[in-house]
Amino acid sequence: MKDNVISETDVTTDKIKIAARDVQVYYGDNHAIKDVSVDIQDKTVTAFIGPSGCGKSTFLRCINRMNDTIDICRVQGDILIDGEDIYDSKVDPVQLRAKVGMVFQKPNPFPKSIYDNVAYGPRIHGLARNKAELDDIVERALKRGAIWNEVKDRLHAPGTGLSGGQQQRLCIARAVATEPEVLLMDEPCSALDPIATAQVEELIDELRQSYAVVIVTHSMQQAARVSQKTAFFHLGHLVEYGETDKIFTAPEDPRTESYITGRIG
């Protein structure tokens, strides 16, 4: 598995970016996440793996409070980002989401121009004082999203006209345009072909220089390729969490082993 890793962990910090303690999530009567406690490091790619319905996406959506939009969803326990409880009553989820960017499963560019897609976040957060600054932010974000070269000549063409892989990279550019500190990715490659997937994976590895990246994936190969830390979820429990190498080569829990060898899932 080790030779699959794109690059060695060269930016290691021990700084904890996100700390979750005894997180419980309920959808109505359904107890979807049970007692999850996890420390997610800064400047690291952390992969959440596990079978369908295990709660990995639900947990991811807790980190930027996207679950707030679901009426029947209740979250208990603490999730701290830089030591601050994001479920504190004083926290405005809108402000939180500017700090914790998100990329979704299906590329979902706004049906607007490429430029407006990226500029939207900076505009609503007032990050640019004038057009030139905004142009700068857009260019920087598109470069970070590794899509600048492909779209620089047609910034005012509609974002929905791009190919699937380009759309997803545009969405990543859109997410980083607001200068977040954490980037959440919910199966970002599941709708992409292998070549586009490879491009996005490469991009994720680059993003690790600047952000704490948390990625939910169905593909164990992908987790092994892009992440330094892996968390295995099963039936709402966090079964095992540790160095990616270790999870894939010497898992401690028999359930993890069954999953990565393909016996469950």
Add this chain to the structure above:
Amino acid sequence: MTDHTTPKNSLLRQDARTVKRNRAETRFKAYGIAAIAVGLLMLLILLTTIIGRGTGAFQQTFLTLDVQLLEAKLDKKGNRDLEDIKKVSTFGYAPLMAAALEKKVADTGIETGLKPKDMAAILSKDAAAQLRDFVLENTDLIGSSVEFRFLTNSRVDGYLKGRVTRESIANDKNISTAQLDLVDALIADGALEKRFNLAFITGADASDARPEAAGMGVSMLGSLFMMLVVLALALPIGVAASIYLEEFAPKNWITDIIEVNISNLAAVPSIVFGILGLAVFINYMHLPNSAPLVGGLVLTLMTLPTIIISTRASLKSVPPSIRDAALGVGASKMQSVFHHVLPLAAPGILTGTIIGLAQALGETAPLLLIGMVGFIASNPPDGIASGLLDPNSAMPAQIYEWAKRADPAFYERAWGGIIILLVFLVTMNAIAVMLRRRFERRW
């Protein structure tokens, strides 16, 4: 060569089940085609009837005469003072017309035993008023001779359109055979003919004795002012309610009840809204009777559910991924709705609004109860306030009013009015369809 044994179940021969199944399918297709054919036939009958009976209303019989606008009669003081000229009533104009007709008959050498008064009876009772209006606008023409096109009596008009025959007038006091002889002679001369009648589209309703002068124009303005009220109230209220219910409101039993009641409201008979309008807007709030403002308020109540239902449907059809995307970059709920969801839902909202307006435009029953049906308006409203508050009718109410009057000449106008109403409705629906096509988005 390989030797094929004959298969037990040959594919080349249909078995009994397949034959039966195929027959059932063929039969079903035939039913479907028959159903569509019946529908199309009905539509065809409807359209041919309406067009066949209604187009007559757009044509009217006119008699062209040279009238001497005698200064001695119209402006005795000779100072062209409008106030003085206005003092001359239509009775002052009638002799001028009679003289003009008499001269025409004498000039063309028509032999008729009719007295001048009976000759003039082939002209409309409205003709003198027409001439007076013309003179008041062109006072400089007093003293000269002008060629003027007079409306004729509705019986004469009916004679030219085949509605009135020499047999059918046996017991009719309004017209005699001798007058028809005169009409025939004038037709032969070319002075009396059917022409396109713009006044039917732009004019006001006329009393029972003057069907030839009645027009839709004023009631069209009544409808227009009602639609303005509906648009100004129903669109913002409906859209605000829908956005709140669809995007912000928690899903609980209260919102469920609201939802059910909005759907129920859409099914409430329109006459119920009419009596509600009578009780609340007129009796309680003392808004004026027969006013387009009240009509518009009542129709707003009726149109609201339609707009709310279609707006909610188009908000629902915006994919949730767009909302996620907006929230994901840190937009607030309201920003995500107003920056992304609403613009995407706008074509659907507009379509629903136009269809709701078209529905309201054709609504008659509630207008019965707030006094907008009947012989109401005689003059076009003067300005917006007068348009909203002065008594007026509306297109469908005007049609109903004409259809229930005794004179068959009004009946023809009712059909003509239906054509105008249908033109409006078809245009509005076409705009709705065009908007939907134009802005339809594929995700």
